[in-house]
Amino acid sequence: MLGGMSTFTAAEIAYLHEQPLARLATVGADGRPQVKPVGFLLDPDTDELVIGGYAGSGMAGSKKFRDVLANADVALVVDDVADVDPWTPRGVEVRGRAEARTAGGEDVGKRLGAPFDFDPAWILVRPRRIVSWGIDGSSYSVSARDTSRVG
Structure with missing residues (x-):
């Protein structure tokens, strides 16, 4: 956490903890975008997002992993949708810089309480901009802010 304050609001943290699935957008070395569904965990000590594959999945050979190596912007x-009547979408978008790490995934997954054993390779996302809707306000009230992270 930065200066003792979280990058995320309390409501965003609660929401991220209750959601098991996200979509990760990356751009490959060829300049082409990709979006993949991924499991993720929020690291409460650093306010970073952790994406790990299940043990034996070969995360280091995945396109998303190679994309992060080529371009860290993700x-x-x-x-x-919290309810359909009335229509109540909600969500959090995190734009940031990612790191593709080839080792340590098993320990990170255990420390964060992952529901499965992590592959050694994993992806770390450091938030730079957070956009949320339907979390701290109505579904049509968007909150957008830059974090104080650099690099």
Whole structure:
């Protein structure tokens, strides 16, 4: 956490903890975008997002992993529809810089309480901009802010 304050609001943290699935957008070395569904965990100590594959999945060989190696700029979207009547979409978009790490995934997954054993390779996302809707206000009230992270 930065200066003792979280990058995320309390309501965003609660929402991220209750959602098991996100979509990770990456751009490959060829300049082409890709979006993939991923499981993720919020690290409460650092306010960073952790994406791990299940043990034996070969995360290091995945396109998303190779994309992060080629271009660290990513976006991660976590969203759902809280109710359909009235229509109540909500979500959090995190834009940031990612790191593709080839080791340590098993320990990170255990420390964060992952529901499965992590592959050694994993992806770390450091938020730079957070956009949320339907979390701290109505579904049509968007909150957008830059974090104080650099690099």
